[in-house]
Amino acid sequence: MNRGKISVNQKNSVKLLEISCLKTSFFTHLGEVKAVDDVSICLDESETLGIVGESGSGKSVTMLSVMRLLSDNGRIVSGAIYFRGRDLTKFSEGEMERLRGKQIGMIFQDPMTSLNPVFTIGNQLTEMIVRHLGLGKKDARDRAVEMLSTVMIPSPVQRMKQFPHELSGGMRQRVMTAMALCCHPDILIADEPTTALDVTIQAQIIDLLKDLKSRTGTSVILITHDLGVVAGFCDKVCVMYAGRIVESGSSADIFYTPRHPYTKGLLKSVPNPKKMMKERLVPIKGVPPDLLKPPVGCAFAPRCDHAMKICILRRPPLFEVGDGHGAGCFLNHPDLPASA
Amino acid sequence: MPLLDVRNLKKYFPLKRGLFGSRANFVKAVDDVSLSIERGETLGLVGESGCGKTTVGRTIARLYDPSEGSIRYDGTDISHMTQRELVPFRRKIQMIFQDPFSSLDPRMTVGDIVGEAIDIHGLATGQERAERIRSILSSVGLSDWHANRYPHEFSGGQRQRIGIARALVVEPSFIVCDEPISALDVSIQAQIVNMLEDFQEKFGLTYLFIAHDLSMVKHISTRIGVMYLGSLVELAGSNDLYETPLHPYTKSLLSAIPIPDPIEAANSRRIMLEGEVPSPIDTPPWCKFVSRCPQARSICGEDPPEFREVASGHFAACHFI
Ligand SMILES: Nc1ncnc2c1ncn2[C@@H]1O[C@H](COP(=O)(O)OP(=O)(O)OP(=O)(O)O)[C@@H](O)[C@H]1O
Ligand SMILES: Nc1ncnc2c1ncn2[C@@H]1O[C@H](COP(=O)(O)OP(=O)(O)OP(=O)(O)O)[C@@H](O)[C@H]1O
Ligand code: SF4
Ligand SMILES: [Mg+2]
Numbered sequence: 001m002n003r004g005k006i007s008v009n010q011k012n013s014v015k016l017l018e019i020s021c022l023k024t025s026f027f028t029h030l031g032e033v034k035a036v037d038d039v040s041i042c043l044d045e046s047e048t049l050g051i052v053g054e055s056g057s058g059k060s061v062t063m064l065s066v067m068r069l070l071s072d073n074g075r076i077v078s079g080a081i082y083f084r085g086r087d088l089t090k091f092s093e094g095e096m097e098r099l100r101g102k103q104i105g106m107i108f109q110d111p112m113t114s115l116n117p118v119f120t121i122g123n124q125l126t127e128m129i130v131r132h133l134g135l136g137k138k139d140a141r142d143r144a145v146e147m148l149s150t151v152m153i154p155s156p157v158q159r160m161k162q163f164p165h166e167l168s169g170g171m172r173q174r175v176m177t178a179m180a181l182c183c184h185p186d187i188l189i190a191d192e193p194t195t196a197l198d199v200t201i202q203a204q205i206i207d208l209l210k211d212l213k214s215r216t217g218t219s220v221i222l223i224t225h226d227l228g229v230v231a232g233f234c235d236k237v238c239v240m241y242a243g244r245i246v247e248s249g250s251s252a253d254i255f256y257t258p259r260h261p262y263t264k265g266l267l268k269s270v271p272n273p274k275k276m277m278k279e280r281l282v283p284i285k286g287v288p289p290d291l292l293k294p295p296v297g298c299a300f301a302p303r304c305d306h307a308m309k310i311c312i313l314r315r316p317p318l319f320e321v322g323d324g325h326g327a328g329c330f331l332n333h334p335d336l337p338a339s340a
Numbered sequence: 341m342p343l344l345d346v347r348n349l350k351k352y353f354p355l356k357r358g359l360f361g362s363r364a365n366f367v368k369a370v371d372d373v374s375l376s377i378e379r380g381e382t383l384g385l386v387g388e389s390g391c392g393k394t395t396v397g398r399t400i401a402r403l404y405d406p407s408e409g410s411i412r413y414d415g416t417d418i419s420h421m422t423q424r425e426l427v428p429f430r431r432k433i434q435m436i437f438q439d440p441f442s443s444l445d446p447r448m449t450v451g452d453i454v455g456e457a458i459d460i461h462g463l464a465t466g467q468e469r470a471e472r473i474r475s476i477l478s479s480v481g482l483s484d485w486h487a488n489r490y491p492h493e494f495s496g497g498q499r500q501r502i503g504i505a506r507a508l509v510v511e512p513s514f515i516v517c518d519e520p521i522s523a524l525d526v527s528i529q530a531q532i533v534n535m536l537e538d539f540q541e542k543f544g545l546t547y548l549f550i551a552h553d554l555s556m557v558k559h560i561s562t563r564i565g566v567m568y569l570g571s572l573v574e575l576a577g578s579n580d581l582y583e584t585p586l587h588p589y590t591k592s593l594l595s596a597i598p599i600p601d602p603i604e605a606a607n608s609r610r611i612m613l614e615g616e617v618p619s620p621i622d623t624p625p626w627c628k629f630v631s632r633c634p635q636a637r638s639i640c641g642e643d644p645p646e647f648r649e650v651a652s653g654h655f656a657a658c659h660f661i
C-alpha cells in the first residue's frame with residue numbers, strides 16, 4: 001500500500017477533484033444551518049481518501065454538494081468544486097445528470113430513501129443499468145444478478161424479485177454498492193458503505209473496493225466511523241468537526257501523530273478488546289455546537305481541555321504541521337513555544 | 341427465573357411470486373433459536389449480515405408473530421398474545437431500530453416524537469411531560485434547540501439518538517437494541533454505551549444488544565451469542581468467547597475485526613471465508629456452515645451438529661469441538 005503519498009510538486013497538473021472553500025447551508029424556519037463551513041479537499045487519481053468525524057459534522061452534505069443532490073432547502077453558498085478542472089457548481093442540471101453515476105458514483109448512507117420502496121430490487125438495478133450502460137433489458141438483468149452475487153448476496157435470482165423492506169439492513173446497503181459499482185465511475189464516493197455489515201462481509205466489500213481501485217484506477221472517498229476500516233484502506237484522511245476540516249494528513253499522521261485535540265479524543269474513545277477487565281469508555285465530554293449559531297472561534301473550544309483565550313476569539317486556520325499534514329488548532333501555532 | 345426465555349424460536353417469511361415453483365417457499369430468517377437473558381444482563385448478538393438478528397429482536401419485541409416456539413417474558417408466555425393482551429408489555433419491552441432514517445415520522449418534530457411515546461403510555465402531561473422530554477434529550481446528547489426540529493434536519497447519527505430517547509423515555513425494563521450505535525461517530529458511541537450502562541445500573545435494565553462492532557459488543561455484553569444463517573452457532577461469556585472461540589465461524593469473525601492502526605492493519609491476517617454464501621431460502625439439513633468452513637469434513641455434510649454445552653456456560657454447534 002502506498003501510504004502517505006501526497007503530491008506536492010504538481011503545481012500545474014489538474015486534480016481529479018478539488019473542493020475549494022466550500023460553504024453549504026440549509027435554510028430552515030429557524031435560520032441558516034451552516035452545515036459545511038469552508039471545506040477544501042483534494043483528491044488525486046487512484047487515491048483513497050477517508051473522511052471521519054463527528055456525527056452531523058457535514059461529511060455527507062459535503063459529498064452531496066459534489067453530487068449536487070442537496071435537499072430543497074440546501075444551497076452551496078460559496079466555493080467551487082473542480083472535477084478535472086471544471087467547476088461542477090456551474091454545471092447545468094442536465095450536465096450533472098450525465099455525470100452522476102457514470103463519472104462520479106455515490107453509495108448513499110441511507111439505502112431506504114435512495115431505493116424506491118414500491119419497486120423490486122431487480123427492477124431498480126435493471127433500470128439503472130439500461131439507463132447508464134445502454135444494455136438491453138435481458139443483458140441488464142443478467143448483469144444485475146451478477147452484481148448481486150459480487151456483493152455476496154445469496155440467491156440473487158430470487159432476491160431480484162424482492163422489495164427493499166424484505167431485505168436485511170446489510171443487504172440493502174450492498175444493493176446500493178452493487179448499483180454504484182456497475183458503472184465503473186472515476187470517483188466512487190462511499191458514504192458509510194459498511195455500517196450495517198458484519199466484519200467478514202465488511203472485509204470482503206472493502207476488498208471489492210480495493211480491487212476496483214487497482215483494476216480501474218478509480219479513486220475512492222470513503223466516509224466512515226470505523227477507524228479500523230480507515231486504517232486498513234485509506235491513503236489520506238480528513239477529520240471533520242462542526243462543518244470544518246480540523247485535521248488532514250496521511251493515515252499514519254492521523255493515527256500515530258494526531259495534532260488536533262478532537263482527533264486525539266476520537267482515537268481514545270475506541271474500546272480496547274484486549275482488556276479483560278471492563279473499563280469505562282472515555283468519550284469526548286460535552287456536545288457539539290449548534291450550527292445555527294456556530295462559535296466565532298474554534299468550534300471545538302467549548303469541549304477542549306486545552307482551550308486558550310485566542311481559541312474563543314479567533315478561528316484557527318489549518319496549520320501545516322508536517323509534509324501534507326495540517327491541523328486546525330492553535331496549539332500548533334508556530335509562535336507557541338511548547339507546540340511539539 | 342430469567343427475565344426473557346426464548347425456546348426453539350422460528351420465524352419464516354413466505355416468498356411470494358414463486359416463478360420456479362420450487363419447494364423453497366420460505367425465507368427461514370430465524371430457524372430454531374433458544375436463549376435466555378437474566379435480569380440486568382446484556383446479551384450481545386452478532387453474526388453475518390442477513391443471518392436473522394433483527395428478526396430475532398423484532399419477534400421477541402412481538403413486532404412479528406413467531407412461526408414456532410415460545411417467548412417467555414418474566415414468566416409469561418407472550419408468543420401468541422393478541423395486540424390487546426400485549427398492551428401492558430409494550431411499554432416494558434422497547435426497541436431501538438437499526439435504520440434511523442425510516443423509523444422516525446418525518447412530519448413530527450423531535451419533541452413530538454419523544455412526547456408521543458409518553459402520551460401513548462399516559463406517563464405524564466403538561467409541565468412534567470415537557471421536563472421529561474428535555475431531560476431525556478439532554479441525556480442522549482441532544483440540546484433543547486433540537487426539540488423543535490424535524491428528523492430530516494438531522495444527520496444519521498443524530499437521528500439515531502432520537503430513536504434512543506424515544507425508547508428510554510417510557511422507562512422500559514427490557515430493550516432490544518438493534519445496532520443502536522453503528523451510525524454514530526466513535527466518541528458518541530462511547531457516550532451512548534456509557535449512557536446505556538448507566539441506565540442499566542440505575543434501573544436494572546436488561547438489554548439484547550445487536551451489533552457488528554465486536555470490540556463494542558465485547559465491552560457492553562455479559563454474554564455473546566453468534567448467529568449463522570438463522571441459528572445460534574456459539575454462545576459464551578464475552579471474555580470467554582473472545583479468548584477461546586470454538587466455532588470456525590466465530591474464529592473467522594474475530595480474525596476480521598479491523599484494527600485502528602495502519603501498520604498493524606497491513607500486517608494482520610484474517611481467515612478468509614471462501615465458498616458459496618448459503619441462502620436462508622434453501623437451508624441444508626446438515627451443518628449450515630459447511631459450504632464455507634475451512635475445517636469441514638465429510639460428516640459435516642451429512643449430519644447437523646448439535647448445539648451443546650462444551651464447557652461450563654460455553655455452547656457451540658460443531659462436530660469437531
Ligand atoms: N435538510 C436539512 N435541513 C437542515 N439541516 C440539515 C439538513 N440536512 C442536514 N442538515 C444538518 O447539516 C449537518 C451536517 O449533516 P451531515 O448529514 O452532513 O452529517 P454527517 O457528518 O454526514 O453525519 P453522520 O456521520 O451522522 O452521517 C447536520 O448538523 C444536520 O443537522
Ligand atoms: N419482512 C420480510 N419479508 C421477507 N423476508 C424478510 C423480511 N424481513 C427479513 N427478511 C429476510 O430474513 C433474513 C434475515 O433478515 P434480518 O433482517 O433478520 O437479518 P440481520 O441479521 O438483521 O441482518 P443485518 O445485519 O444485515 O441487519 C434475510 O434473508 C431477509 O431477507
Ligand atoms: S460442523 Fe463441520 S462444517 Fe460445521 S462448522 Fe464444524 S467443522 Fe465446520
Ligand atoms: Mg452522513
Ligand SMILES: [Mg+2]
Pocket residue numbers: 168169170393394395438
Ligand atoms: Mg439487522
